Amino acid sequence: MRAGRARLGYGRGTTSVAAPFAAPSEKDRPEMFEFYYAPETISLASHIALLDAGVEPRLHRLDIAAAEHQQGDYARLNPKLRVPTLVTPEGGALTETPAILAYLAQRFPAAGLAPRDPFAFAKLQEFASYVASTLHVAHAHRMRGHRWVDPANAQAIAAMQAKVPESVGAAFAYIEETYQLAPFVMGESYSFADPYLFTVSRWLKGDGVPAGAAPKVEAHRAMMLERPNVQAVLAAQAG
């Protein structure tokens, strides 16, 4: 793990009634966010939203191929053994992309990452929930079939992989038909749906979805690539 200056898990006990010291007062808390990510994963969405919110987190890069997310302090911080994890100045670790995105939108309302109207906010959550629970899960069947069947069952693993172009393609077809994507997912206003869609749309080719199957999504990805925060995050994650 690079950049290991974080006190991993430092927030876990500070809010506990059993903590041996008083939690810092609101004004004394450091405005430092710690962000744990791995390149080319879903953590890209939260990373972009952090910059959109004006937050420059202390970054912690994890090497998934080396299983760094399954070991040591990180495994204690996020026992689900996944990325991303955001450790907040409030003192707690936050996981699950939709939760991180909604938190940033509410913590930094001036960034305009979500509408304030409750129904419009719920529609945004509807999009994020669909991406997390349907699209992302369909995508995971390509590389992570062992989550659902015995990895020794090569036939079952291959059958799950073979279904990915269709299941991921169907999820993108639903998004293509349902959302405005003109220019942003929800229409004229940028929201946290945009970095989220940008991130998963980078998987289209690898998941075997035929080129041209989702032209609005492809145009959205090209538009997002022009945004300085997207470029900055891609450069930071590549470096």
Ligand SMILES: N[C@@H](CCC(=O)N[C@@H](CS)C(=O)NCC(=O)O)C(=O)O
């Ligand atoms: N529901 C979680 C999913 C997180 C997730 O599955 N992340 C993947 C990377 S895209 C991961 O950490 N994979 C590591 C592994 O499966 O060992 C979210 O939306 O944040």
